[in-house]
Amino acid sequence: MVSATLRFAALSLSVALLGTSTALASDGTLAAGDYIGFTFFIGYMAMFAASVFFFFERGRVSDKWKTSMLVSGLITMIAAVHYFYMRGVWLDTGTSPTQFRYIDWILTVPLMCIEFYLLLRPAGASSSMLWRLFGGAVLMLVAGYMGEAVQPASNVMWGIISTIGWAIIIYEIYMGEARKRVDASDNAGVKTAFVRLRWFALAGWAIYPIGYMLLPGNLMAGMIPVSNMDLIYNIGDAVNKIGFGLVVYVMAINDTK
Ligand SMILES: *C/C=C(C)/C=C/C=C(C)/C=C/C1=C(C)CCCC1(C)C
Secondary structure: OOHHHHHHHHHHHHHHHHHHHHHHHHOOOOOOHHHHHHHHHHHHHHHHHHHHHHHHHHHHOOOOHHHHHHHHHHHHHHHHHHHHHHHHHHHHHHHHHHHHHHHHHHHHHHHHHHHHHHHHHHOOOHHHHHHHHHHHHHHHEEEHHHHHHHHHHHHHHHHHHHHHHHHHHHHHHOOOOOOOHHHHOOOOHHHHHHHHHHHHHHHOOOOHHHHHOOOOOOOOOOOOHHHHHHHHHHHHHHHHHHHOOOOOHHHHHHOOO
C-alpha cells in the first residue's frame, strides 16, 4: 500500500518534470564548453534518478529503515526540482541561481539532520539532539544567505557566523550526544554508516565554505573566477546528497539480510 503510493508519487514527479521541460526549448541552449551548464543538467538528472532509486528500493529494506530510505529519496527529489529551476536560470541568464540554491539547502540540510537522528533513534537518540542539529543548520544557512545575497559587503562576518552553525553540527556528531549514542550502539552497520555520514558532514560539506570564500571581498577572492562557484556547489551537492542516501541504503539493505 505505502509502496504503491510511493511509486505513484515517483511517477507523478516524472510526469510533472517532463511536462515543464518544454520550457527548456524556448531560448535556452547549452553552449559547447559550458561545463557549469553541463553540471546543472547532470546534477538534475542524477538527483532525479537517485530519487526514483531510493523510493523503489525502500520496499526492499526492513520496516525499521523505511523512513530513512524515504528521507534519502526526499533529499534528492527536492534537489532535483531545484536543479530543474537552477539549470533554467543558468541557461537563460548565465548567472548564479543563489536564491534557489539556498531554498534547496534550507530544506535538504535539515532532512540530512533527520537522517542522523533516524539512524541513531534505535540507539536512543533524543529529540533535543535533533533540535540542536536543526539549530546549527538554520544558523549556518541563514547567515550564509545574508552574506551571499543580502549584505555581500559583510560576507566575511556572515561567513564566520555561518561557520559557527556548521561547528554546532560537527560538535554534535563528533563529540556530542550523537557521538555517545553511536559509541553505545551494538549495531556494527549503524556505526559504520554513522562514521561515513559524519565524514560527509565534515569533508564533503567543506566544499561549500570554500566556494563561499571565493566570493568577491572574501578570504580567497579571485583565486578561481567566481562563476566557477556553481561548478563547485553542483559537484558538492551531487556527492553529498546522493552519497549520503547511498550510505543509508547500504546500511539498511545489510541490516535487512
Ligand atoms: C545538499 C546541500 C548541502 C549539504 C549544503 C551544505 C551547505 C553548507 C555546509 C554551507 C556552509 C557555509 C559555511 C560553513 C560558511 C559560509 C556559508 C556557507 C552557507 C556556504
